Amino acid sequence: MNLNYSSFFNGNLVRLTAPKQGDVDIMALWHEDAEYLRNVDTDIAKVKSIIQIEQEEDRNSSSFYFRVRTIESDELIGFVVIHSVEWNNRAGMLAIGIGDSKFRGKGYGTDTLQLILRYAFHELNLNRVGLDVIEYNERGIRAYEKVGFKLEGRLREAVQRDGKTFDRIVMGILRSEWEELNNI
Numbered sequence: 408m409n410l411n412y413s414s415f416f417n418g419n420l421v422r423l424t425a426p427k428q429g430d431v432d433i434m435a436l437w438h439e440d441a442e443y444l445r446n447v448d449t450d451i452a453k454v455k456s457i458i459q460i461e462q463e464e465d466r467n468s469s470s471f472y473f474r475v476r477t478i479e480s481d482e483l484i485g486f487v488v489i490h491s492v493e494w495n496n497r498a499g500m501l502a503i504g505i506g507d508s509k510f511r512g513k514g515y516g517t518d519t520l521q522l523i524l525r526y527a528f529h530e531l532n533l534n535r536v537g538l539d540v541i542e543y544n545e546r547g548i549r550a551y552e553k554v555g556f557k558l559e560g561r562l563r564e565a566v567q568r569d570g571k572t573f574d575r576i577v578m579g580i581l582r583s584e585w586e587e588l589n590n591i
Contacts (some may be wrong), residue, residue, distance in 0.1 A: 410459045412431065415526070415530075416526075417521070417522075417531070418516050418521060419478070419480070419514075419518050419519040419536055420477065420513075420514055421475050421476060421477060421519050421522070422475075422476055422477075422478055423473035423474070423475060423487065423522050423523070423526070424470070424474045424476050425473070426474055427474070427483075430474055430483055430521050431457045431460045431461055433483050433506070434460050434483075434486070434506060435455065435456070435457050435460060436551050437504070437506030437507070438455045438460070438469075439454055440508065441504055441536065442508070443508070444502065445541075446504075446541065446544045446546075447504040448562060449539075449565070449566045449575060454578065469491060469492040470488055470489065470490040470491075470495075471488060471489045471490075471492075471526070472487075473486065473488065475505070475515070475519050477510070477515070479513070482507070483486065483506075483507075483508070484505055484507045484515060485503065485504050485505040485506050485507070485508065486503070486506070486513070487502070487503045487519050487520075487522075488503075488530065489523060489526070489527050489533075492533070495537075496534075497533050497534040498530065498533060498534065498536070498537065499527060499531070499533050499535075499537075499539050500535055500536070500538060501520075501523065501536050503516060503519060503523070503540045503547075505519075511546065512546055516547070517551045517553050517554060519530065520553075520554045521554055524555075524580065528586070530583055532583050533582065534581060535579055535580070535581050536580050537559070537578065537579040538551065538578050539575045539577050539578070540578065541566050541573050541575060541576070542561070542573050542576055545572055548576065548578075551578050554580070555581045555584050555586070555588045556578040556579065557578060557579060557584070558576065559572060559577045559578060560577040561574040561576050561577060562577065
């Protein structure tokens with residue numbers, strides 16, 4: 408992969424943008440989708456107001472939050488964020504959600520991950536990006552592995568859903584691993 412900074416925020420399928428008018432109305436609808444809520448977070452699935460969604464993005468100065476839009480139609484389909492950045496350790500955590508179900512499982516998440524990792528490693532100058540994912544989110548795990556994330560551990564029975572327990576899978580990727588995978 409040759410780094411093309413003229414399209415730094417554009418991938419093959421998606422682009423990363425700042426918030427636009429009306430985005431939170433769409434995102435509020437995602438918070439009514441149980442599948443979305445149960446894959447994007449380990450917290451209790453709950454509907455969020457427009458104000459709560461707006462405040463989430465503004466609450467932490469060590470976060471870099473983007474909206475995910477399709478290249479083809481500029482449609483808002485998700486979000487991605489590098490958060491909990493520890494500058495002294497050059498490390499951060501990643502969270503992603505493809506909110507519109509018709510775009511799940513079609514490569515949009517993988518394209519988004521490539522863009523945010525390029526941003527994390529080549530703009531923020533991080534050395535490590537980590538994440539955790541619930542073990543039943545197999546589609547997410549495949550996307551993370553596809554872009555180079557490696558299994559680092561698991562928090563056993565850390566999530567309880569519908570009377571069952573699930574592990575939280577801890578994954579991470581180093582800048583050198585990502586660059587090698589992308590021939591940089």
